Amino acid sequence: MEPLYYHLVDLPSIPDSFMQDLLSRAYHEQRQDTSQNHLRPEYRSRMISNIDSDKLLPSTRSQRFKTSDDFAHWIRQNIVTDYTECSISVTEHALGSIHGAHTDWTRHWLLIYPFVTGGAKCQTTWYQQHGQSVQRPDLGCYVTDYSEIQVLDHVIMQERSWYALDTRVLHGVENIQHDRITVQIGLWHLDDVMTKLIF
Numbered sequence: 001m002e003p004l005y006y007h008l009v010d011l012p013s014i015p016d017s018f019m020q021d022l023l024s025r026a027y028h029e030q031r032q033d034t035s036q037n038h039l040r041p042e043y044r045s046r047m048i049s050n051i052d053s054d055k056l057l058p059s060t061r062s063q064r065f066k067t068s069d070d071f072a073h074w075i076r077q078n079i080v081t082d083y084t085e086c087s088i089s090v091t092e093h094a095l096g097s098i099h100g101a102h103t104d105w106t107r108h109w110l111l112i113y114p115f116v117t118g119g120a121k122c123q124t125t126w127y128q129q130h131g132q133s134v135q136r137p138d139l140g141c142y143v144t145d146y147s148e149i150q151v152l153d154h155v156i157m158q159e160r161s162w163y164a165l166d167t168r169v170l171h172g173v174e175n176i177q178h179d180r181i182t183v184q185i186g187l188w189h190l191d192d193v194m195t196k197l198i199f
């Protein structure tokens with residue numbers, strides 16, 4: 001069987017009543033990025049080479065913002081009881097149309113629910129770096145030279161559906177055409193949703 005880097009997960013849709021608050025938190029003028037990527041300036045400002053052209057292209061990044069206590073409570077009641085973080089995330093198109101290949105450093109799996117996908121061609125792609133294992137032991141690693149990696153798989157996620165992504169495998173987002181807005185729940189394992197995986 002082919003290894004799976006992502007799964008569609010049969011979990012309840014997020015009620016519309018939470019939408020307004022989540023979006024206002026995502027774009028609040030005093031929002032505070034909880035991703036801690038400010039601690040890694042070299043990650044935040046990296047340039048991608050050898051992807052589709054010989055030009056260097058800036059990598060955008062995922063910024064994460066705190067949700068309300070009510071929303072976190074709904075997640076614990078309806079989605080998973082135990083998580084590393086529950087956030088509303090924005091991947092800003094203004095910073096770049098690629099989110100460069102990386103492994104996450106605060107989780108092994110990401111339960112993600114796109115409100116806005118980033119465009120019809122926006123895809124999450126998994127890669128393997130030459131000479132390295134597919135699942136990386138090093139959380140928070142990244143690659144800027146795409147001649148060092150090969151594509152393993154990709155998915156174009158649908159709006160308002162839950163997916164579980166293996167974030168220990170190098171992954172990134174390509175073809176970001178406008179801001180991508182997602183709810184993100186960090187997990188160390190899939191035990192709580194194992195019976196809900198559709199594929």
Ligand SMILES: [Fe+2]
Binds near residue numbers: 102103104167171
């Ligand atoms: Fe990631």
